[in-house]
Amino acid sequence: MVQASVQQAGQVKARDAAIGISIALAGSGGSGVMTAGTLLLDAAAKAGLYGLMVRTSGPQIRGGEAAALVRLARVPIDSLDDGFDLLLAIDWQNVNRFADEIPLTAASLMIGDPDEGEPPEVFKASGARYVALPFKKTAKAIAGSWTNMVALGVAGSLAGIPAAALEAALSDSWKRGDEALQANLAALRAGIESAAGIDGMPKLAAGAAAAAKRWQISGNEAAGYGAIRGGIRFVAAYPITPATELLEWMAPALVKVGGTLLQAEDELASVNMAIGASYGGVPSLTATAGPGLALMAEGIGLAVTAEVPIVVVDVMRGGPSTGIPAKSEQSDLSFAVSGLHGDAPRLVVAPTSIADCIAATQWAVHLAEALQSPVIVLSDQFMGQSRAIIDRPDDAGYVAARLTAAADTPDYKRYRNTGSGVSPMAIPGTKGVVYTADGLEHTEAGIPSSQSRDHATQLDKRERKLAQHDYGRYWADIEGEGDAAVITFGSTTAAVREAVARARALGVDVRLIALRLLAPAQPAALAAALEAVARVLVVEQNHGGQLYRYLRSMYDLPGKPASFHRPGPLPLRPGELTTAIVEWAGTGPLGGISV
Amino acid sequence: MNAPTLPAPLTFSAYKSAYKPIWCPGCGDYSVLSSVTKALAKVQVPPHEVVVVSGIGCSSRIPAYTTCYGFHGVHGRALAAGTGLKVARPDLTVVVAGGDGDGYSIGGNHFLHACRRNVDLTYLVMDNHVYGMTKGQASPTTEPDWDNKLSPGGTGVRSFHPLVIALASGANFVARAFAGDPNGTADIIAQAIRHPGFSFVEILSPCVTFRPEQKEWKKLAHPSPVAPTDDAARAARRIMTDDGFNIGVLYAGDRPVYRSSTGKAKLTPADLEAEFLL
Ligand SMILES: Cc1ncc(C[n+]2csc(CCOP(=O)(O)OP(=O)(O)O)c2C)c(N)n1
Ligand code: SF4
Numbered sequence: 001m002v003q004a005s006v007q008q009a010g011q012v013k014a015r016d017a018a019i020g021i022s023i024a025l026a027g028s029g030g031s032g033v034m035t036a037g038t039l040l041l042d043a044a045a046k047a048g049l050y051g052l053m054v055r056t057s058g059p060q061i062r063g064g065e066a067a068a069l070v071r072l073a074r075v076p077i078d079s080l081d082d083g084f085d086l087l088l089a090i091d092w093q094n095v096n097r098f099a100d101e102i103p104l105t106a107a108s109l110m111i112g113d114p115d116e117g118e119p120p121e122v123f124k125a126s127g128a129r130y131v132a133l134p135f136k137k138t139a140k141a142i143a144g145s146w147t148n149m150v151a152l153g154v155a156g157s158l159a160g161i162p163a164a165a166l167e168a169a170l171s172d173s174w175k176r177g178d179e180a181l182q183a184n185l186a187a188l189r190a191g192i193e194s195a196a197g198i199d200g201m202p203k204l205a206a207g208a209a210a211a212a213k214r215w216q217i218s219g220n221e222a223a224g225y226g227a228i229r230g231g232i233r234f235v236a237a238y239p240i241t242p243a244t245e246l247l248e249w250m251a252p253a254l255v256k257v258g259g260t261l262l263q264a265e266d267e268l269a270s271v272n273m274a275i276g277a278s279y280g281g282v283p284s285l286t287a288t289a290g291p292g293l294a295l296m297a298e299g300i301g302l303a304v305t306a307e308v309p310i311v312v313v314d315v316m317r318g319g320p321s322t323g324i325p326a327k328s329e330q331s332d333l334s335f336a337v338s339g340l341h342g343d344a345p346r347l348v349v350a351p352t353s354i355a356d357c358i359a360a361t362q363w364a365v366h367l368a369e370a371l372q373s374p375v376i377v378l379s380d381q382f383m384g385q386s387r388a389i390i391d392r393p394d395d396a397g398y399v400a401a402r403l404t405a406a407a408d409t410p411d412y413k414r415y416r417n418t419g420s421g422v423s424p425m426a427i428p429g430t431k432g433v434v435y436t437a438d439g440l441e442h443t444e445a446g447i448p449s450s451q452s453r454d455h456a457t458q459l460d461k462r463e464r465k466l467a468q469h470d471y472g473r474y475w476a477d478i479e480g481e482g483d484a485a486v487i488t489f490g491s492t493t494a495a496v497r498e499a500v501a502r503a504r505a506l507g508v509d510v511r512l513i514a515l516r517l518l519a520p521a522q523p524a525a526l527a528a529a530l531e532a533v534a535r536v537l538v539v540e541q542n543h544g545g546q547l548y549r550y551l552r553s554m555y556d557l558p559g560k561p562a563s564f565h566r567p568g569p570l571p572l573r574p575g576e577l578t579t580a581i582v583e584w585a586g587t588g589p590l591g592g593i594s595v
Numbered sequence: 596m597n598a599p600t601l602p603a604p605l606t607f608s609a610y611k612s613a614y615k616p617i618w619c620p621g622c623g624d625y626s627v628l629s630s631v632t633k634a635l636a637k638v639q640v641p642p643h644e645v646v647v648v649s650g651i652g653c654s655s656r657i658p659a660y661t662t663c664y665g666f667h668g669v670h671g672r673a674l675a676a677g678t679g680l681k682v683a684r685p686d687l688t689v690v691v692a693g694g695d696g697d698g699y700s701i702g703g704n705h706f707l708h709a710c711r712r713n714v715d716l717t718y719l720v721m722d723n724h725v726y727g728m729t730k731g732q733a734s735p736t737t738e739p740d741w742d743n744k745l746s747p748g749g750t751g752v753r754s755f756h757p758l759v760i761a762l763a764s765g766a767n768f769v770a771r772a773f774a775g776d777p778n779g780t781a782d783i784i785a786q787a788i789r790h791p792g793f794s795f796v797e798i799l800s801p802c803v804t805f806r807p808e809q810k811e812w813k814k815l816a817h818p819s820p821v822a823p824t825d826d827a828a829r830a831a832r833r834i835m836t837d838d839g840f841n842i843g844v845l846y847a848g849d850r851p852v853y854r855s856s857t858g859k860a861k862l863t864p865a866d867l868e869a870e871f872l873l
Contacts, residue, residue, distance in 0.1 A: 042873065045873045046873070213872050213873060214873050215868075215871035215872060215873065216871060216873050217871045221871070225864075225867060225871075228864045228867065229864045233683070233857070234679065234682070234683040234857070236679055253867055254856070255856040256860070256861050256862040256866070256867065257860050257861075257862055257863065257864055257867070258856070258857065258858050258859050258860030258861075259856070259857060260682055260683065260855045260856045260857045262678070262679070262682055262855075264675070264708075265704055265705065265707075265708040266704060268671075268672060268675065268704075268705075269672070269675040269678075269704075269705055269708070270675075272668060272669070272672035272675035272676045272679065273675050273676065273678055273679030273682075274679055275668070275676055275679065276648065276666065276668075276675065276676030276677060276678065276679030276680035276683075277679035277680055277682065277683030277684075278679075278683075279666055279676070279680060280646075280679075280680045280683045280684035280687065281683075281684065282683040282684065282857075284679070284683065298669050299669065299672065301669075302668055302669050306666075306668070389873070392868075392872075395865075426664075428643070428644070428646050428664040428680075428684065428687055429643060429644055429684070429686065429687060430643060431641070431643045432643070433643075434642060434643050434662060434663060434664050434665075435664070435665070436658045436659040436664070436665025436666065436667055437665065437666045437667065437668075438659075438665075438667045439667065439668055439669055440667065446659075447614065447659070448659075448667075
């Protein structure tokens, strides 16, 4: 019974608002599929829709195969669907390498240019219907036009996006001469016309025009913007995929708001530069991926001991070692929550969507500054490099507010053992409160000490300031009812949220708990969120079940906790998660999938 | 009318803290500390506007022995911390200090890049050709045949020439000082602080415990016979061919100093929204 309905859930074709339609635009490097995808997203926004565009590419730096995976819907969307309604290939060169990333079914449509050969076997095997359209010839017939604009016309028209919206998207983004614009508008229209005879594509009704203007943003830009909103004015970093775009967005933005981004010689330098700048009173950040985070570990420990606020954004990618640089995975979690030497309390925060990269990073800045502590923000390649249409987010209001020492404070002690554990920090330039910040264990005055009493006092102080802080309701997103709960974090939240909704439609009610604050653990808050819950399923994208193991070590979870985890680079899809959730929920209180 | 009384000038003792150094009696670093306080008194910058930044080692203990702000970070990363601090707070006087192990071995990469970046910092290396704090192993400036427990019979590896490397990497001011001449060293450090850009002072500072033979340095050190040059190639040639004990300012250049965009806000964060708006 359950099995049958799960099958149905996995292949649902009704174009309701939440499911939307999925289009993959693929081709070799230089074929312009990313531009076409971005314009498709812009045009959808103009038609009142929301959307997501995930970028995927081969290992080549330039010129390799690439695909824009676009999903459009009438509600905000942060995950890919189970399969694609349309695969449009400008050419087929190496596009077969994306077979796993672009699942097709017999209900899907494939469009290719007959002059570029037949679709590869892997795609044909799906039974998807193939339609040949000569993109190149069409573009050639219009002097000065590009093939990808013909493709954009085809895809946009099949998605049901009005021609006016497509034209406006192209015109608004155009940065070259008018003559070329006219040629490409003609190519776009030719594409729209050539799609006219093709049926069988599910159509998405146009969305309601947005009351306020919407944004198009990537998770990396969102994290950078949230950082600046929170008050970050100094960044030091070393380039690394997939964090580089975050830095490239911040570099000019920081100059505009009176800050600085400095390219460091390595991550050992970047984390210590950020610590030095923050010691000087300027909220500071560095961003990296797993290999860089590993190099920063000693520096993050210094920030713990010397109590210097810093934010470290880790845009996670496939690991360990160099791993899979341009593809996503949630496998730095264990390192983030426990990967420092000594007893080193630190904060770990994970945004739950592209839009949330803004507020979560802003919150991270606020927490780092308020608690004089390092905060690791766990983003990942999937949300970092994807672009989404989002509602204009309100300013979450989290700002940097550091407790500082006033000039000439009598009997000033930098590491005074206060009740909250947070002690006023003297900022260089302030008279009468000089001190030495130290990574050596120290007395309250900051004098190096190897006495057990001082060590215990300072260890307690540093732990207490994080443990006692009131993190409010933003620590997790908690949705729904039910006596079973699914716990997840980061970019998989969106797919889990969709799966929970599909399960609900099948009569299976489960609660969703997406943790935003991963460390320090929040036993009381999670216990309240798990009120009346008998069983827990933990969902994450890595090979080791890192969140599952962490939760089991830090929390009392009800029943026999189950785990659903798979390493990257393939995203967890709502359909497979629906299947897993429904099966798990049907197995009774002691059942479950084990690690 | 009475003329307003000027505040009394700061003397070197205003820069010396009450903490008793952990150094061995006779360690060259005592004299370097005294030279730093004298140099700051020459420059007359108030202690709370100076930050002394260091890594780890005997010599890296120096920040807390001054009345300036101090930052005692991790081994080898002092220049990185000092760079971040100075770029974020250009108003402060930043003096980075440490040992030859800290600066040339574990922190060697930062040394190269600090020289070429030319941030307005002063970098003092108390070079004793040994790792003092870890009890006597070879550093990058140790002679290849110096016998020690970790490398019996010596490392057999040629030593590193920090001054030439600093020149080749673009340091804007290069000097050699000797701890045995505290007044001369104070004078060189004061010049280094005043000189724009990255100023590097290699201070020969004996480790009496693990390199007692360095007590002989006072017989070998002598003032440089020539005036400082602004020609890096000439300075490098002189340094490559001198006896290693020429004391004084060896090079003073005028390369453009690293410019930070800190502090000049043209827009508010809310203004940045425009680029995301559809
Ligand atoms: C990452 C790391 N590796 C090794 C050490 C051990 N260590 C402490 S000081 C030092 C060398 C100090 O030598 P130097 O910088 O020349 O300073 P000196 O003690 O001679 O003044 C070493 C290897 C450390 N503290 N941290
Ligand atoms: S071991 Fe050497 S460098 Fe360290 S304090 Fe003693 S004399 Fe000075």
